[in-house]
Amino acid sequence: MTAPNQVKLKPGDTIGILGGGQLGRMLAMAAARLGLRCQVFSPDPDSPAFDVVANATCAEYADVEALELFANDVDVITYEFENVPSASAMILAARRPVLPGREILETTQDRLVEKDFVKRLGIGTAAYADVSSAAALRAAIGKIGLPAVIKTRRFGYDGKGQAIIREGDDPDQVWQDLGTKSAILEAFIPFEREISVIAARSADGQVECFDVTENEHSDHILKISRVPAAIPDALAAQARDVAQRIANALNYVGVLAVEMFVVPEDGGLKLLVNEVAPRVHNSGHWTLDGASISQFEQHIRAIAGWPLGKPVRHGAVTMTNLIGDEINSYQQWLTVPGVTVHLYGKGAPRPGRKMGHVTQVHTQAHVAKVAAPPKPA
Numbered sequence: 001m002t003a004p005n006q007v008k009l010k011p012g013d014t015i016g017i018l019g020g021g022q023l024g025r026m027l028a029m030a031a032a033r034l035g036l037r038c039q040v041f042s043p044d045p046d047s048p049a050f051d052v053v054a055n056a057t058c059a060e061y062a063d064v065e066a067l068e069l070f071a072n073d074v075d076v077i078t079y080e081f082e083n084v085p086s087a088s089a090m091i092l093a094a095r096r097p098v099l100p101g102r103e104i105l106e107t108t109q110d111r112l113v114e115k116d117f118v119k120r121l122g123i124g125t126a127a128y129a130d131v132s133s134a135a136a137l138r139a140a141i142g143k144i145g146l147p148a149v150i151k152t153r154r155f156g157y158d159g160k161g162q163a164i165i166r167e168g169d170d171p172d173q174v175w176q177d178l179g180t181k182s183a184i185l186e187a188f189i190p191f192e193r194e195i196s197v198i199a200a201r202s203a204d205g206q207v208e209c210f211d212v213t214e215n216e217h218s219d220h221i222l223k224i225s226r227v228p229a230a231i232p233d234a235l236a237a238q239a240r241d242v243a244q245r246i247a248n249a250l251n252y253v254g255v256l257a258v259e260m261f262v263v264p265e266d267g268g269l270k271l272l273v274n275e276v277a278p279r280v281h282n283s284g285h286w287t288l289d290g291a292s293i294s295q296f297e298q299h300i301r302a303i304a305g306w307p308l309g310k311p312v313r314h315g316a317v318t319m320t321n322l323i324g325d326e327i328n329s330y331q332q333w334l335t336v337p338g339v340t341v342h343l344y345g346k347g348a349p350r351p352g353r354k355m356g357h358v359t360q361v362h363t364q365a366h367v368a369k370v371a372a373p374p375k376p377a
Contacts, residue, residue, distance in 0.1 A: 007076050007097050007203065009304040011035030016074030016096070018088075020047025020056070022344040022354065023080035023280050026288070028052050030296035036304065041070050048345040049080075061088040071095035078254060078303050082108050082278050083155055099253045099303040100278050107250065108278045111153045111184045121249055123242055124272045126261075127187040134175040140185040141171060147188040152180045162220075164188065189272060191261035195229045197243035198284035200298035200308050201252045208298065208308045209240040210291060213283045215259075218323075221352055225283045225319040227290065231262060235269055246276060255299040257281030282321070282354070289340045289359040290317030316362040327355035336360070 009015070015031055017024045020042030028038040029052055039055040040047065050056045055073065059066035067088055071077065077098045082105060089102040108114050115128050129140035131150065141148060146169075152161035165174055165185075175183075194217070198210040214229035215222055229236065243258040250256075257277040263270050284295035293309035301308055322330065327349050333341050336358075343356040 007099070007303065007305045009036060009075055009306070012037065013075045013304075014039055014073065015300065015303065016041060016070055016077040016092075017049065017080060018042075018061075018077065018084050018092075019080035020044055020049040021080055022048055022346075024049035025052055025344060026285075026294075026296045026342075027078070027080060027280065027299060030294060031300045034297070034300060034304075034306075036300065039070065039074055041067075046347055051345050061085050064091060067091045068095065076303055078299070079105075080279055100256070101251070101253070104250050104252060104278050108276050109154055111151055111275075112182075114276055115184065117249075118246065118273050118276070121245055123245065124270065126189050126272055126274070129185045131175075131183040131185050132181060134172045137171045137175050137183075137185065141165065144185055144187050149186045149188055150174060150178060150183050151186065152178065153182045153184055189261050189263060189274075191263050191272075192269065193229070193231070193262045194259065194274070195231065195239060195262055196225075196257050196259045196281065196283040197239050198255060198257050198281060198287065198295050199240070199243040199247050200255045200295070200302050201247040202302050202308050203253045203305060205248065206308050207244045207247055208311060209243055210284065210287055210295065210311045211313050212236045212239050213286065215283050219352065221321070221323060221354070222282045223321055223323070225286055225317075227286055227313065227317045231269070235262070235271065239271055242271060242273065246273075250278075252278070254278075254302045255280050255284070255295050257283060259283075283319075285342070285357050286317040286319040286359055287311070288342065290314050290319075290361050314361050318360045318362070320358050321354055322356040322358065324349045324351045324353055324355065330356065333358045338362070 014037040017038055017040045020040045024040055025048045031038050038053045040049045040053050041057045043060045045058050057070045071092050077092050077096050092098050093102050107117050112130055115125055118125055127144050131137045131140050147166045149164055194215045196213045201207045211227050212229040214226045216224040259274040261272045280295045280299050287294040292312040338360050340359045346355055349355050
């Protein structure tokens, strides 16, 4: 296998993408602009990323023959979501470079392993405890207190696989409802705001961070991102440093997102890491229109062995997700001056399904003029 630091693609080479959602779609579009081809592997025949590539493989991740044929057709492999089965990644890594590395998946797929990793770096997180039974949950509550958040250790996103436990709740019932054998209990954090840092790291150790993003969620799903985050410059620098330390400690190649809480403490503010996502991230979508280089192009450059760009933000930026039936407002958004509309080419909208997003870049002279969502016609 070619070592990660030996990957050096040239225009016309092919990148394999595991996962066919909107992130894979936007990665493939960024690669095409740089003259690179992509082939997408996804078990879903309706994958929106299939629409923007010439070649695709529709097969289950456990299909060894399909994985081997896919690997033979590409020069390097990446992924758009972190729940790629480790066995699949192992099969592929024996044939082609997989970036970010398979060992990174093993760290970030498990919330407990990830928290332990961040803690070893001396970076703050919420208090947490391993939970493997109802009895262990009661013991963890005694240690951490309530309210607290219980999460499955694996396969959770957009609020799935987690629940808030409050005084008076029955731990036995909570454990039964969660339906897992392995979980993590985290202290509930009364944060001031949620932020994230999108960072790119090349194989030679160069790290470039985008400006800190402030995020608002609705029903556990990201709704609005604003850049720059309304935090002091010193705290923003600290947040970027945290992301860089994590990327370097992972020996990361590609783009990752580090989600953090801003928490009041002793008259000041501190940061606690909530989650690390080893991929391009929803809170970085603003970079498509709001910066000199997007998170998607940075990722492609990193895994191709090309120099990273120096991100330059064009102004204050607002990104709004179109979730479920909100996609039906796309024509109204098209009439808003300065707004760029991105539709993901998915099928019928469902509650909680991300169907697209819109971005508005505000020049420094008009920062306060933020567009409101259009009213239905």
